[in-house]
Amino acid sequence: MTESQALMSSTAPARSNRVGTDRASVPTRAPRRPDWRKRGEIALLAGPALLIFVGFVIFPVMMAAFYGFFKWNGYGWPTEFVGLDNYALMLQDDTFRAAVGHNFTIVVLSLLMQGPIAILFALLLNQKIRGRSVIRVLIFAPYVIAEVVVGTGWSLMLQDAGALNSLLEKVGLGALQNSWIADPAIAMWSLMIIITWKYIGFAVILMLAGMQSIPEELYEAAAIDGAGFWKSQWSITLPLLGPTIRIWAFLSIIGSLQLFDLVNIIWGQYIAATAGTSTMATYMYQNGHLAGSYGYGNAVAVMLFLISLVVALVYQRFVLRRDTEGALTGDSRKGRRR
């Protein structure tokens, strides 16, 4: 899906051939038997993984494409073929269109909020300071905690009689009190703050990792040329961090399109749509699973997949391609280009 996979799969055969020829040089007892034995071993070793992977990942997704053409309550074999009606219904449904809109809002806001903050914090944490590893662990903690815990904790804090409103009152900012979860004008921002809080640690760690792969010599050279801290961050770190930023952005976009857990936990099945935080996935859960319309639910799943796929392909075509090119033509050119 991403460049790293593409690169790895392209190197896979080349390296394996080497192992294969070495294998041939090792004395074997009979020329024919080991061949069959090898096939048997391959089947024995890879078989179970292939079976379970096809059975529980590939097969269901393909069945979704099939079920999506039926009106079906999920019991027995689907018989009421409706063609593309489910899709037409979906596209005409304002609730669904609103959910898609929310998804894309979340995509854009996630990039705009998390990206700059993560880069800024990573820049500062990239200094040689004491307790760096402790800091890393602490900012990574929210990422490790279950979405359910995050959702439950935050919804208690943000409820009308919750800790946040009370705290605002105490520090004399009572005017800022809000109905953080129920008010449609604010709910999306509350969600974005929670998402930022939950995933910023991951972004910071990723950016830090990217920064640590930038050669120290570049900064030394820049310092000799008289560049200050911010100047050298702007001219060295940011450009060289490009590939990391683009990979992070890709993961963030896909994650935002698939968002389900936090919204479903905090806003529940019925409030999400009116509060303006429903997503394609919560729509699918409510109108497919809970409503028992499995034909329709599967059609929504297919639509969700197609939208993600198109976004992923467009992103790969126009953004990630640069990285793949850079990796293929050599990294050294990149440093000199700017």
Place this chain on the structure above:
Amino acid sequence: MTDTLKTSVAIQAIGPRGRRRSPSGVRWGSPGVYLVALILITVCITPILYIIIGGFRTNSQITTDPSGWPAPWEIGNYTDVLGSSEFWTAMVNSTIAAVGTTLGAVILGVMASYVIARYDFGGKAIMYSFFAAGLMFPITVAITPLYLLIRNLGLVNSLGGIILPQIAFALPTTIIILVPFLRAIPKELEEAASIDGASRLGFFWRMVIPLSLPGVITVGILAFIGSWNGYMLPLFILNDASLFTLPLGVQNFSSQYSVDTARVLAYTSLSMLPALIFFSMFERRIVGGLTGAVKG
């Protein structure tokens, strides 16, 4: 699921690059840096502390002052939760699901990765791409048909019904991380083992598994945390409260005792504790893996 996906891809993206260690002694930097770090940490852990500390208050304390400090500290909520069978049932279910998922994903993943990394046969590149393509199918996309499949298999309301799909969805990341590890084992070792009369399978058990242990531990942790925090799959598959895993337990508990905020906070913080302990134990593998410190 998306979490593990992100983490694993990050390891792939970062892993091969070198890590720059700070030379000799670490100096105290400028105070501004510490200030920013302090702000960031405060923001990150305050909500967590709110949950933990809130569990030490009583409901009347919370009602009169939602953002106050416990006065006095009450451990009643925690002892209540720890004394309830509900909590321990969910804990045991979560443990079974996570251990089952981890074992399954690691064992099947190592076996398949071994074939991809060290056997020479026609379809191996295809096999690799096939597993890697699994990352395009997050559980959100597959959940509706997956639920139908699980129901047809009669696995609804059984832990097997969440363990099997979780193994399947953990396999792509597992294989993508493990293949480079297994490939890095020197071929001389394999030759030496072969001369000493070890079969390929013997080599697999005696050499490959021990040598790829760091990678195995990393994928094991990812599978474990993914399963432990998993919400969507249990939500679809498990309806019977006696089979609830901790995330469902938290949700159920918080709607059941919605007026008893203090107890909900206690339950919530107790349920995140294992993940936090587990994380701090293996923190160097997870964060270290992200920053490219994992050798291999």
